[in-house]
Amino acid sequence: MKELASVTKKFKGEITKKFKKPRIWKEKDVLNGKIVDAFVLILRTRGCRWSHKGGCTMCGYFKETYDVKEDEILKQIKEAVKIYENEKIVKIFTSGSFLDEREIPSHMQKKIIESFSKAEKIVIESRPEFIKNIENIKSNKRIEIAMGLESANDRVLEYSINKGFKYAEWRKWAEKVKEYGKELKVYILIKPPFLTEKDAIKDAIKSVEKVKDIADTLSFNPVAIHSRTVVEFLWKKNLYRPPWLWSVVEVLRKSSEIYDGMIKCDVVAGGKERGSHNCGKCDKDFLNSIKNFSLRQNVDIFKNLECICKERWLDLIEIEELFKG
Amino acid sequence: MRFEILRRDCNTRIGNLEIGERKIKIPNVLWYESERIPSPSFAELKLGKDFKKGGTFFYPEACKFCIPPALIYPYSFPEEIHEKSFALNKKFFDFFSIVSPKWDFKKASIYIMANAKELFSNPRNFVNAVAEIRKKIGYCLLYAPGIANPVNFPVLCYCGIDLFDSLYIVLKTREKIYFTSEGEYEIDEVEEYPCSCKWCKKGIESYEDLLMHNYEAMKNEVVKTRNAIYKNELREYVESRSHFDAKFASIIRIMDTDYFGYQEKRFPLVGNKIIASPYSLKRPDINRFRERIRGRYKKPECTKILLLLPCSAKKPYSLSKSHKIFRRVISNCINRYVIHEVIVTSPIGIVPRELEYTYPSAHYDVSVTGEWSREELEMVQEMLDDFISKNNYEYVINHLPPEISEKIDIDAVKTCIEHPISQKSLGKLKDEIKIAEEFENVRHTVRKKDDAKSILLYQFGEIAEKFMEECSVKGKYPEYKIYYMEKQVASFSSKRGLFSLTLAGGKRLGKNYWVEIDDFMPRGSIFAVGIKNADERIRIGDEVVVYYGEELRGVGISKMNGEEMVEADAGEAVKIRHHI
Numbered sequence: 001m002k003e004l005a006s007v008t009k010k011f012k013g014e015i016t017k018k019f020k021k022p023r024i025w026k027e028k029d030v031l032n033g034k035i036v037d038a039f040v041l042i043l044r045t046r047g048c049r050w051s052h053k054g055g056c057t058m059c060g061y062f063k064e065t066y067d068v069k070e071d072e073i074l075k076q077i078k079e080a081v082k083i084y085e086n087e088k089i090v091k092i093f094t095s096g097s098f099l100d101e102r103e104i105p106s107h108m109q110k111k112i113i114e115s116f117s118k119a120e121k122i123v124i125e126s127r128p129e130f131i132k133n134i135e136n137i138k139s140n141k142r143i144e145i146a147m148g149l150e151s152a153n154d155r156v157l158e159y160s161i162n163k164g165f166k167y168a169e170w171r172k173w174a175e176k177v178k179e180y181g182k183e184l185k186v187y188i189l190i191k192p193p194f195l196t197e198k199d200a201i202k203d204a205i206k207s208v209e210k211v212k213d214i215a216d217t218l219s220f221n222p223v224a225i226h227s228r229t230v231v232e233f234l235w236k237k238n239l240y241r242p243p244w245l246w247s248v249v250e251v252l253r254k255s256s257e258i259y260d261g262m263i264k265c266d267v268v269a270g271g272k273e274r275g276s277h278n279c280g281k282c283d284k285d286f287l288n289s290i291k292n293f294s295l296r297q298n299v300d301i302f303k304n305l306e307c308i309c310k311e312r313w314l315d316l317i318e319i320e321e322l323f324k325g
Numbered sequence: 326m327r328f329e330i331l332r333r334d335c336n337t338r339i340g341n342l343e344i345g346e347r348k349i350k351i352p353n354v355l356w357y358e359s360e361r362i363p364s365p366s367f368a369e370l371k372l373g374k375d376f377k378k379g380g381t382f383f384y385p386e387a388c389k390f391c392i393p394p395a396l397i398y399p400y401s402f403p404e405e406i407h408e409k410s411f412a413l414n415k416k417f418f419d420f421f422s423i424v425s426p427k428w429d430f431k432k433a434s435i436y437i438m439a440n441a442k443e444l445f446s447n448p449r450n451f452v453n454a455v456a457e458i459r460k461k462i463g464y465c466l467l468y469a470p471g472i473a474n475p476v477n478f479p480v481l482c483y484c485g486i487d488l489f490d491s492l493y494i495v496l497k498t499r500e501k502i503y504f505t506s507e508g509e510y511e512i513d514e515v516e517e518y519p520c521s522c523k524w525c526k527k528g529i530e531s532y533e534d535l536l537m538h539n540y541e542a543m544k545n546e547v548v549k550t551r552n553a554i555y556k557n558e559l560r561e562y563v564e565s566r567s568h569f570d571a572k573f574a575s576i577i578r579i580m581d582t583d584y585f586g587y588q589e590k591r592f593p594l595v596g597n598k599i600i601a602s603p604y605s606l607k608r609p610d611i612n613r614f615r616e617r618i619r620g621r622y623k624k625p626e627c628t629k630i631l632l633l634l635p636c637s638a639k640k641p642y643s644l645s646k647s648h649k650i651f652r653r654v655i656s657n658c659i660n661r662y663v664i665h666e667v668i669v670t671s672p673i674g675i676v677p678r679e680l681e682y683t684y685p686s687a688h689y690d691v692s693v694t695g696e697w698s699r700e701e702l703e704m705v706q707e708m709l710d711d712f713i714s715k716n717n718y719e720y721v722i723n724h725l726p727p728e729i730s731e732k733i734d735i736d737a738v739k740t741c742i743e744h745p746i747s748q749k750s751l752g753k754l755k756d757e758i759k760i761a762e763e764f765e766n767v768r769h770t771v772r773k774k775d776d777a778k779s780i781l782l783y784q785f786g787e788i789a790e791k792f793m794e795e796c797s798v799k800g801k802y803p804e805y806k807i808y809y810m811e812k813q814v815a816s817f818s819s820k821r822g823l824f825s826l827t828l829a830g831g832k833r834l835g836k837n838y839w840v841e842i843d844d845f846m847p848r849g850s851i852f853a854v855g856i857k858n859a860d861e862r863i864r865i866g867d868e869v870v871v872y873y874g875e876e877l878r879g880v881g882i883s884k885m886n887g888e889e890m891v892e893a894d895a896g897e898a899v900k901i902r903h904h905i
Contacts, residue, residue: 003403007402007406233399238443239399314361315499318362322392323441323442324423324440
């Protein structure tokens with residue numbers, strides 16, 4: 001919605017052009033059912049093309065980007081390769097779309113992927129409109145393309161997130177990913193703005209229903225408060241609260257009932273005011289369980305979670321929709 | 326559904342809402358009920374049962390009598406985005422319609438205020454939103470979701486909201502909050518329960534106990550507020566609440582300063598006793614009195630000498646000891662009727678003698694300590710400057726005590742030394758008013774006629790001049806009766822402080838304070854449904870004339886203001902006194 005886009009744009013303010021070093025870290029992930037090391041590279045590019053037009057209401061990743069020159073991208077790769085220690089999984093993210101030639105020129109895309117020759121699996125991210133460039137990365141390597149769907153409800157996409165596409169368009173390109181023999185990871189947002197806690201759970205589950213036939217991995221992202229976003233504005237005005245961890249667990253539990261593939265959930269700023277949290281007393285237990293579940297896929301982990309704050313969460317589930325703004 | 330208003334006070338009212346067989350008093354609370362959350366046994370309207378949840382814009386579950394789904398962006402978002410969301414929302418509105426100053430509105434039976442919680446966090450935005458919404462929905466039912474509690478209930482009613490819910494209490498109870506009319510307390514920190522409800526007596530041990538007590542506290546507040554409306558005491562009740570939350574004080578102040586028009590229209594013309602507080606200076610009904618003195622009123626034409634007198638605790642002033650003494654001095658003066666007595670007082674400002682029965686002149690109690698605040702002094706100074714400049718007196722005598730006299734600046738002869746009724750002061754007054762002898766003699770009958778005209782100017786505005794042409798006044802004040810060609814046209818009601826009209830008087834008033842009805846013979850009461858049009862100057866309690874076309878059909882007292890008469894289709898609009 002253009003009216004919502006103009007609001008998201010307003011909150012972004014001036015985007016800095018200052019040089020930033022790439023971010024690199026290592027983490028645990030799952031490959032063929034085994035827990036392995038993964039290498040994560042956040043490549044600096046000029047950032048998400050959609051974000052430049054306003055972007056999504058919850059996304060603050062534009063702050064990770066700057067006006068990168070072509071030669072600087074290769075420099076970043078060289079630096080990363082030095083740190084790379086043959087981790088089996090390599091994730092190359094750009095705070096945008098890897099396949100967007102304005103972020104990474106077409107001729108470089110394949111080159112970058114091949115720089116990590118020891119990797120068994122490469123993960124990249126892209127918005128659907130750039131999947132058409134998938135030919136650029138024709139390779140025998142196992143490649144997973146992560147596509148943000150956030151919600152399969154067109155109203156949520158348009159009036160809450162300002163995602164810039166409808167579900168049907170996303171679906172068309174997601175199928176293309178499969179046709180090209182790539183793996184598909186689907187990002188689903190938990191609690192987009194203007195949704196109630198109850199909506200948030202329903203929305204995530206309904207989205208799972210719609211993509212379960214096509215997704216190789218589901219990755220749930222509980223909304224965290226990024227600075228200079230619509231969501232931050234709402235949060236500061238006490239009009240938005242990140243999802244309860246109860247909701248996150250509910251989503252994971254129900255999803256695993258209806259979906260057989262990998263389910264992941266990385267709770268950014270978990271337990272903090274700006275991230276998904278409960279009452280403070282039980283947050284740690286919940287976060288550990290969710291982390292555990294992401295690696296082992298066993299819902300029994302959630303069975304023992306109990307806290308008196310559950311009643312407060314249930315109250316909200318019942319009555320939040322009656323507040324009307 | 327039918328909504329009939331029974332009583333009005335401040336910006337609100339009491340009424341009956343008829344839904345099916347049931348009759349529900351307004352203002353009232355929609356009590357939330359579900360399997361997990363009980364409602365109180367006295368709940369008349371249940372949210373979740375009588376009015377079901379209709380889901381959200383993203384996941385609607387629309388059904389009849391449901392709280393409709395809607396996409397509602399924050400109040401501070403740009404206008405365009407709100408207009409867009411209204412376009413998406415309106416299809417859900419039917420029995421209920423969600424209203425916002427930011428968007429167009431769709432007609433419905435009950436209106437729900439959008440962004441109520443966000444707005445209520447900022448008094449200025451909140452008051453502005455209520456007033457703007459009222460502009461759109463007029464006198465229909467307005468529900469503000471999610472904000473009411475026993476502390477803010479009277480203030481919210483005062484602003485003009487009719488329906489509330491228990492949602493805020495439900496959420497707070499889970500946080501172990503114990504409510505009283507004065508505030509929210511953590512239950513573990515309450516030493517003794519200041520309440521004798523069943524649950525407090527027993528001792529609060531569970532969530533349900535606390536919830537039930539909080540419901541009781543809310544119900545009591547609803548009843549107290551309704552009683553205050555019945556007795557025309559809501560303003561005092563709300564002022565007293567201002568001590569418990571600075572936000573309430575802000576709401577009162579902002580409404581008085583910036584929403585005089587909104588309030589003045591709604592405040593009845595005649596009211597109950599006012600217990601004066603610092604807020605009273607800007608009370609809409611007191612301010613209205615001042616506005617009329619400034620705008621409509623003219624001194625009795627024949628008077629030439631202005632005599633400023635202090636007020637008295639007893640009302641009307643002339644029944645007080647001090648004023649009886651003043652009047653004795655004046656009555657001994659030859660040509661006494663050339664003297665115009667005007668009382669200087671707070672919080673009203675100035676009260677011409679002939680208006681001393683007129684609300685609120687005879688209806689306020691103020692703590693008299695002899696100390697005047699800066700605001701009071703400024704107000705009095707401003708009123709006097711305006712009054713003296715507009716009314717051409719030839720001589721001004723100031724008999725105000727030093728504590729006020731020394732602080733105001735007027736060109737007058739001072740007669741008060743130390744105390745207004747001291748022998749010295751009275752002697753000086755007696756000497757000074759001898760000046761009256763130098764003016765052309767004013768006869769009592771002439772003065773009575775001019776007094777009556779001044780009162781009518783206050784009551785009806787400039788038509789009073791024409792009304793009084795060739796009239797005479799009989800009787801002793803306040804028992805004035807006005808005659809035209811030997812026929813009584815009006816009589817002063819000391820209880821109302823206004824003139825009541827006869828049919829002949831109604832004719833003389835012409836098309837002023839008029840109500841136009843359909844073709845029927847008014848008897849007893851006229852209901853809003855029969856009214857085609859009405860003078861927008863009409864206030865609750867005004868004397869009005871009833872016309873069918875050009876034919877005068879009756880005179881009576883208005884029960885609603887002119888705007889509401891035109892808009893409403895239920896409720897008594899005019900109580901008829903005389904009809905053809």
